[in-house]
Amino acid sequence: MQTTTRPVGSLLRQWRERRRLSQLDLAISAEISARHLSFIETGRSNPSRDMVLRLGEHLEVPLRERNQLLLAAGYAPAYRESGLDDPDLTVAREAVRRVLTGHEPYPAVVVDRYWNLVDGNESVAVLTEGVAPSLLRAPANVLRIALHPDGMAPRIRNLGEWRADLLGRLRRQVEVTADPALAELLAELRDYPGGEQEPAPGGIFVPLRLEHRGAELSFFSTIATFGAPVEITLAELAIESFYPADPETGEHLRRLR
Incomplete structure (x- = not known):
């Protein structure tokens, strides 16, 4: 598992821009206010664990990277990684x-x-x-x-x-x-x-x-x-x-x- 010291808001903004979505587009898709999303991305608001997972899903972030988003927000990873012989x-x-x-x-x-x-x-x-x-x-x-x-x-x-x-x-x-x-x-x-x-x-x-x-x-x-x-x-x-x-x-x- 790779870890990162970048704030979760910065990572979410990077994923949103990579998906070529505006804040309004993502906010509507995730059913939150654009103001709330803006606060998360700028670090003025710390997202809950459920919010990180919801945004990761709507941004189609791969599971490995969703774990990194959770770690950046201060939460434990949600998705485990096993060996194929598990x-x-x-x-x-x-x-x-x-x-x-x-x-x-x-x-x-x-x-x-x-x-x-x-x-x-x-x-x-x-x-x-x-x-x-x-x-x-x-x-x-x-x-x-x-x-x-x-x-x-x-x-x-x-x-x-x-x-x-x-x-x-x-x-x-x-x-x-x-x-x-x-x-x-x-x-x-x-x-x-x-x-x-x-x-x-x-x-x-x-x-x-x-x-x-x-x-x-x-x-x-x-x-x-x-x-x-x-x-x-x-x-x-x-x-x-x-x-x-x-x-x-x-x-x-x-x-x-």
């Missing part, structure tokens, strides 16, 4: 494993907030074949694996498009979370070679076009998260599942299976 997360862990296994023979990965690989099914080997072992050692970061010159990048036929999509997703995550570690990761990835390329007009998604043993595979992906989580670990997990974007890719994966 007994209380057994049901969630088993559900994730069922999703991964059931997705075979297509690749699927589970990542945390920082895009570190938490779990994956056996078919992920199709994606990581030829990747430098140093990139696969824990904590393996899937964005580094994808875009590093020693990772998947040399095998990605449409690297510019795929790179632009991944960096765009990370940029939006930085905007939502204001997390400096994610901002550092974005700066690192931008320094990798490959450039960014706008997708060709007329498509319906940006595919991952990947060379594998002499064949060109084409994938699209979906991302799943837990609904209504109140625990930080679950809130920050995402399952990305890759599907064949053409019949040839599906047949190639089934033969490998």
Whole structure:
């Protein structure tokens, strides 16, 4: 848990401005007076615990950062963070494993907030074949694996498009979370070679076009998260599942299976 010495009012104002909301907009949404909100932001009024949680919810502040708001206001954190091996997360862990296994023979990965690989099914080997072992050692970061010159990048036929999509997703995550570690990761990835390329007009998604043993595979992906989580670990997990974007890719994966 990161702590901060900044006043809670200053932090709330920063989140409001990041969300591009006026004081009146937020006050109406949170059903409080604009005057009260102004007093909170300037430090003239100390918000209650419930008020901090209410404003954090209406500002869509991530759970990790809501705890920081509470600490800044002098209250104990409201949301706990457990290891994925915690007994209380057994049901969630088993559900994730069922999703991964059931997705075979297509690749699927589970990542945390920082895009570190938490779990994956056996078919992920199709994606990581030829990747430098140093990139696969824990904590393996899937964005580094994808875009590093020693990772998947040399095998990605449409690297510019795929790179632009991944960096765009990370940029939006930085905007939502204001997390400096994610901002550092974005700066690192931008320094990798490959450039960014706008997708060709007329498509319906940006595919991952990947060379594998002499064949060109084409994938699209979906991302799943837990609904209504109140625990930080679950809130920050995402399952990305890759599907064949053409019949040839599906047949190639089934033969490998």
